Amino acid sequence: MSEGVINKLKLQGFEPALVDELMLIGRKRSVKKDAVVIAKDDVLGEIPFVIEGLLKLMRSDGGNELFLYYLNSGETCAMSINCCLEGTRKPISVIAEEDSLLWMVPASAIDSLVRKYQGFRRFVFRTYQERFDEMLAALDSIAFLKMDERVIKYLLDKKQALGSFEIHMTHQEIARDLNTSRVVVSRLLKQLEKEGRIEQHRNRIEIL
């Protein structure tokens, strides 16, 4: 069982000793679809590595939520690392988009891992870089795209991340992720359907 975890870690360019140490100090965590992995304003004791599945990171501010980006298998959350090192809270939450398998590493260990292993150091830099790019993309879409384009982008991103042309969501749920109203999403999806770009069924959207 932990074979899968080990292999995933090795793929990150981690040296054997690092993998051993991660296996030793970490623990497995399985989450079901829609489970809250990190709630807003949590103080994190552990950092989640995605072994299998898919997480989505949301910006949360008061009652509002906004989808920022996905965390794929093999990735981890730069926000959490930052959060752990500084011991601060962040107004974000992480939700399981699918049933997922995580490897939780104690926050207290991160500091020494970074010092000890070049592979880990690189990994951290790389995740920061990748997340920064994702953030930039998310910012662009909010700043420069109209809502209809944002919906399209959202669907395509989701298709990409999910590896499926079928998206099982209600208009209401999509609206929440984009921080807009259900009615707006319904109208735009209807339009897309007329244009022949999607097909709609109840709780399900098919991208053509």
Add this chain to the structure above:
DNA sequence: ACATTAATTGTGT
């Protein structure tokens, strides 16, 4: 098979 109901989706103002 039919009726009832709740949730989701569509549309006009």
Add this chain to the structure above:
DNA sequence: ACACAATTAATGT
């Protein structure tokens, strides 16, 4: 944004 209509799925009889 709100209100309401229409459609769909689920459930019980």
